Amino acid sequence: MLCVHALQLLFCPANGAWQNTQAGGNRALRPALTHFASAVDSADMLPSMHDMPDSRNWFAPTPIHRYRAFNRGQRQGMAIRLAGRRLINFSGNDYLGLSFHPDVCRAAVAAVETDGAGSGASRLVSGDAPLLHRLEAELAAWKGFEAALLVGSGMLANMGVLPALADRHCTLFCDRLNHASLVDGARLSAANVVRYKHLDMQSLELAMQKQAARGNRSIIVSDGVFSMDGDCADVRALLDLAEQHDALLLLDDAHGFGTLGKDGRGLSAVSAAAGHARLVEIGTCGKALGSYGAFILGTHDMIDGLRQRLRTMTYSTALPVSVCAASLAALQVLKQGACVRRLHENIDIFQQLASKSGLPLSASETAIQPLLIGDDAAALKASETLAGHGFFVAAIRPPTVPQGTARLRITLSAAHTEDEITALVQALAGVVG
Numbered sequence: 461m462l463c464v465h466a467l468q469l470l471f472c473p474a475n476g477a478w479q480n481t482q483a484g485g486n487r488a489l490r491p492a493l494t495h496f497a498s499a500v501d502s503a504d505m506l507p508s509m510h511d512m513p514d515s516r517n518w519f520a521p522t523p524i525h526r527y528r529a530f531n532r533g534q535r536q537g538m539a540i541r542l543a544g545r546r547l548i549n550f551s552g553n554d555y556l557g558l559s560f561h562p563d564v565c566r567a568a569v570a571a572v573e574t575d576g577a578g579s580g581a582s583r584l585v586s587g588d589a590p591l592l593h594r595l596e597a598e599l600a601a602w603k604g605f606e607a608a609l610l611v612g613s614g615m616l617a618n619m620g621v622l623p624a625l626a627d628r629h630c631t632l633f634c635d636r637l638n639h640a641s642l643v644d645g646a647r648l649s650a651a652n653v654v655r656y657k658h659l660d661m662q663s664l665e666l667a668m669q670k671q672a673a674r675g676n677r678s679i680i681v682s683d684g685v686f687s688m689d690g691d692c693a694d695v696r697a698l699l700d701l702a703e704q705h706d707a708l709l710l711l712d713d714a715h716g717f718g719t720l721g722k723d724g725r726g727l728s729a730v731s732a733a734a735g736h737a738r739l740v741e742i743g744t745c746g747k748a749l750g751s752y753g754a755f756i757l758g759t760h761d762m763i764d765g766l767r768q769r770l771r772t773m774t775y776s777t778a779l780p781v782s783v784c785a786a787s788l789a790a791l792q793v794l795k796q797g798a799c800v801r802r803l804h805e806n807i808d809i810f811q812q813l814a815s816k817s818g819l820p821l822s823a824s825e826t827a828i829q830p831l832l833i834g835d836d837a838a839a840l841k842a843s844e845t846l847a848g849h850g851f852f853v854a855a856i857r858p859p860t861v862p863q864g865t866a867r868l869r870i871t872l873s874a875a876h877t878e879d880e881i882t883a884l885v886q887a888l889a890g891v892v893g
């Protein structure tokens with residue numbers, strides 16, 4: 461058994477998609493190999509090692525095509541320097557290219573000078589700062605909600621908000637393809653969780669009707685733009701069902717904020733639903749704003765209630781002022797509109813070229829343009845081939861996506877040039893053609 465562990469590790473690709481261990485060995489893997497080599501050597505002396513799991517053999521070995529490793533890449537604007545190569549990044553969430561924008565970087569640096577590197581405590585103790593309130597007010601006003609509450613990250617927002625909203629007397633109706641943070645938030649709550657077919661309003665309605673007899677409070681939980689598919693929830697239909705069943709709608713628009721709609725206000729604005737009393741919305745600063753952190757939007761009463769109950773905010777160090785200063789500066793750039801227009805142009809260019817080349821793209825009008833491959837190993841191979849052409853396009857595999865739906869998750873940014881997009885489509889046609 462130990463030999464099997466060691467063998468599988470030997471064959472693990474060190475850098476996710478496309479670095480292999482044969483190419484000069486792999487530093488990240490070496491300690492593990494050394495460990496397993498010594499474990500194999502001593503296997504005869506330790507026949508009962510399997511009965512005594514410790515930190516060295518706690519986990520079952522990860523199969524080669526599922527193995528995950530950090531790639532040690534260094535981002536340089538829209539490029540990544542990786543293992544001596546410079547690759548154009550088509551797999552980030554920096555949709556507007558703001559993470560390297562001079563105004564954004566300058567704001568962060570200036571805030572470090574005045575406010576220090578970290579916040580030093582939870583916001584409810586001594587980690588609060590005026591700039592965090594300013595960012596909340598500006599986000600709420602621009603998004604069309606009464607109030608906002610900053611949280612450390614989107615993951616923390618969702619893992620906190622569902623347990624805060626839902627107790628055991630509540631039923632959560634969750635889209636089957638919701639982001640992992642919503643899945644985990646639902647698990648952490650004591651609520652009854654019912655999953656409905658992806659984007660299927662009939663399936664949701666039926667589920668809500670079936671649960672009606674329980675008399676529980678209900679919350680519909682959905683991504684806005686689905687992160688691995690790029691398709692969008694029908695917010696109006698979800699809100700109609702919420703109205704009919706006296707429910708709330710929790711919408712995580714992490715990927716719609718800053719990208720959807722003419723001005724980038726996101727899916728709720730496009731659906732004329734911003735500020736609706738039944739809507740609680742999550743947004744992130746780590747994607748279109750090019751910074752870090754997340755926010756929850758809702759009515760004054762909702763946000764005040766969450767401030768009392770959101771454990772992932774209460775028991776966690778506040779976001780550093782510098783990070784929030786970067787988000788605030790990014791919001792000002794976003795409001796000017798040019799980068800959102802540029803992103804939309806780039807999505808159009810990509811879609812037109814892809815359609816001319818006959819690429820079988822999934823149906824998506826957003827910055828997320830997945831190319832379904834199916835088999836895990838084939839997706840890794842495709843990603844590796846694209847790297848050979850100078851592009852970083854991640855192969856997304858289960859458990860992030862359902863079994864048999866491994867894909868290339870191509871994302872577009874306002875900061876890509878037309879030439880880069882053209883060259884990517886040519887390379888993709890070679891890979892899947």
Ligand SMILES: Cc1ncc(COP(=O)(O)O)c(C=O)c1O
Binds near residue numbers: 613616618715744
């Ligand atoms: C839909 C969705 N929600 C939440 C998150 C988590 O956000 P964060 O990266 O800020 O933790 C992600 C991250 O990719 C996401 O796709």
